[in-house]
Amino acid sequence: MERTIAVLSDVKDLSELLHGASVEQARLVPSGGRLRLEMELTRACAEMPAVAHRGFMGRIKIPWVKSRLSLGQIKDAAVQRLSHAPPAQTSLLSCEAVAGGYTLVVTSPDGLRLSLTLEQLNGQFADLGQPITS
Secondary structure, three states: OOOOOOOHHHHHHHHHHHHOOOEEEEEEEOOOOEEEEEEEEEEEEOOOOOOOOOOOOOEEEEEEEEEEEEEEEEEEEEEOOOOOOOOOOOOEEEEEEOOEEEEEEEOOOOOOEEEEEOOOOOOOEEEEEEEEOO
């Protein structure tokens, strides 16, 4: 799966897709006088059918996949460690339009919060490889 991020609804759709995802790695790198965020994630493929395993304690398994998210045109970034883990229903991504651009917040399940100020929404999301069921 691949998606371009250019408007607020793209971030909202991606946020729903990434519900429950874990952040494996995040880097801020220089890019044309600004910063670019590169994140590697592991997400459940809720859009795919679950696989039921047979046996006495048969379980339903949802496939998962490694993914990459890249966002550019970042003017400013701040990192914060929350004193307590965020509630389970907290979105990994949230975004709002502000004067002069956007504020995008990445809140990982382990309590790391990354706040970004962007001039415009400019990014890509892509799954790496095929989903795996284990």
